[in-house]
Amino acid sequence: MKIIQSPAEMQSVAQAQRREGKTIGFVPTMGFLHEGHLSLMHSARARCDVLVASIFVNPTQFGPNEDLDAYPRDFERDEKLCREAGVDFLFYPTPENMYLDGHSIWVDEESLSGVLCGTSRPGHFRGVCTVVAKLLHIALPDFMVLGEKDAQQLRVLRRMVRDLNFPVEIVSGPTIREPDGLAKSSRNKYLRPEERAEAVCLFQGLEKAKELYSAGEREANVLKNSICEIIRKTSGSIDYVEIVDDETLKPVQTLNKPVLVALAVRFPGARLIDNAVLGK
Amino acid sequence: MKIIQSPAEMQSVAQAQRREGKTIGFVPTMGFLHEGHLSLMHSARARCDVLVASIFVNPTQFGPNEDLDAYPRDFERDEKLCREAGVDFLFYPTPENMYLDGHSIWVDEESLSGVLCGTSRPGHFRGVCTVVAKLLHIALPDFMVLGEKDAQQLRVLRRMVRDLNFPVEIVSGPTIREPDGLAKSSRNKYLRPEERAEAVCLFQGLEKAKELYSAGEREANVLKNSICEIIRKTSGSIDYVEIVDDETLKPVQTLNKPVLVALAVRFPGARLIDNAVLGK
Structure with a gap:
């Protein structure tokens, strides 16, 4: 090399x-x-x-x-x-x-x-x-x-x-994850131990949204609220939780084509992002 | 082809x-x-x-x-x-x-x-x-x-x-010119005959500036004024006549390094541009 x-x-x-x-x-x-x-x-x-x-x-x-x-x-x-x-x-x-x-x-x-x-x-x-x-x-x-x-x-x-x-x-x-589901990121290093434990909330929120989607839920607000609920149990503050058209990134109300579920959460040590695509 | x-x-x-x-x-x-x-x-x-x-x-x-x-x-x-x-x-x-x-x-x-x-x-x-x-x-x-x-x-x-x-x-x-000095341009076609005759003023202005420069003139304002004087004798209106650093295009007061003399003149039929580099 x-x-x-x-x-x-x-x-x-x-x-x-x-x-x-x-x-x-x-x-x-x-x-x-x-x-x-x-x-x-x-x-x-x-x-x-x-x-x-x-x-x-x-x-x-x-x-x-x-x-x-x-x-x-x-x-x-x-x-x-x-x-x-x-x-x-x-x-x-x-x-x-x-x-x-x-x-x-x-x-x-x-x-x-x-x-x-x-x-x-x-x-x-x-x-x-x-x-x-x-x-x-x-x-x-x-x-x-x-x-x-x-x-x-x-x-x-x-x-x-x-x-x-x-x-x-x-x-x-594809995103590579820690055993608990946290997406690998150079910034994870800055999370204090208690934040590191909570940081899995991004992944958990996405998993919850996928689960609801699989069960037939198509209202973006319902999915967003279920993600926010999980994050709000932690010390992280929500920068955004959005469900947008996978191509144009415009907000979607009802999921009837591929969407990107994207979120960013600020912990004291680091701002973390994660995402999932639904309907593709 | x-x-x-x-x-x-x-x-x-x-x-x-x-x-x-x-x-x-x-x-x-x-x-x-x-x-x-x-x-x-x-x-x-x-x-x-x-x-x-x-x-x-x-x-x-x-x-x-x-x-x-x-x-x-x-x-x-x-x-x-x-x-x-x-x-x-x-x-x-x-x-x-x-x-x-x-x-x-x-x-x-x-x-x-x-x-x-x-x-x-x-x-x-x-x-x-x-x-x-x-x-x-x-x-x-x-x-x-x-x-x-x-x-x-x-x-x-x-x-x-x-x-x-x-x-x-x-x-x-290099710029290719008509026999009278007018720079070739696709827009020349839109000049009416009387404008076409006057349009040589851009070239004449640049020639005058070169002549003054060769004679030792180094004040940008003197050169600019001599160009403007030639253009003002025509029906063209001056869009700009500028003397700028050849590299940064910042205005120059006294010519002590290569400059670009650039001008744009609006005739009723077309807006024309021309330029010369001095001191290179």
Whole structure:
């Protein structure tokens, strides 16, 4: 595995691989890898000649009051995990070589970004779209693997690839969970033990909604209320619990096509998200 | 020469060419070709294996009160000219297959776009950046040739390529002029005979500024006034006459590094632009 810090070097390596007819798979991450990331890498590894992963805590997707500085980092461990996962090139740039002096170009998504996480994190998806556009031009992959845990991000980036005609396929990988059901996340590390125990409420809420849905319930409000009820028994405060059209992310009243059930809960230690798709 | 209307087909043709190791040159246009466009095509032709040109009157770069519907079109003539210029693939999409239902992704430039033409054409460069990002992903060129006549557009797109790490080189081609000095433009067609005669004032103003600069004049105001004086003798109304830093497009008072002298003049029939670089 080769570690590359320079965008220009990474791009010319990727171009050379493509010229040789190799297919490139790409997994972008912010590091502090967990089994969720590794499962995306394994899935990518199985279907490409050359596996590129990136580790970059992208400053432009954090708001001024968010956890950019506190975001967990452990490059040594990440490097080892990437090597074990079969990564060929690990792209590990600095903020300075990703955002040059006078950076003035931004990729904006104006329909799917204003709801769910976009409400409490203005500018977040603009930062995500911009950095992923850059990473796609640097790593030049045939396909990119993204986690389903970041449901809105996945949909926003699918839209970006569609609307800007990026020559890349987006493959999604399922959410990986702890034994009790909590979705793996780099931010779980910041939960205090009592919060960690309560944090399973997101998963439990989703399971409850699935159960009601299977029993025939189709009213979004009933499902939402049953999720909220479970969360309210904990110290977490609800950022949002929404049931939206799986494609447009517009609110749904009665479930008669695939929907995304998405929720975000703030614990003192960390804000957590989770989701499930119903009716697909 | 093959004419391709579908973005997906154009992209797969381009991918096939690249897989064969061919270099692709690309000239994006809005059609109604003149010698300016043709000189860009000749310059591209000389340095690539495969020449792609596009003809697309991009609706998103026109403001609501601008000349989208009136913009001149003559595909039959354009097709012939492209063929003669050695174009291999002519990409000629419809607005509907370039902007799908629910299009929601935009590429914004936030520093160079707010001055010069950006002042009177809000949203123009957002439309330009978005469509060129799309075209670059569809035609997948090694290099793209742009005209120096659209000076601000050239600088905004250079910035886009830099800030989003597009794997493409931008090559610029000089402004082609009528015998009297008027810059060739598809919009010249809309000038009435008396306006056409007066329209040379843009070129004359620039020539006067160059002359004063050569004689040692370094005060931007003196140069600007001399240009305005020439234009004010005509029926054209000045949209702007500016002297700005060639790279940042910030106003310059005293010329001590390369500057862009840029001007836009509205005649009843058409709004014309022209420019010159001094000190390079």
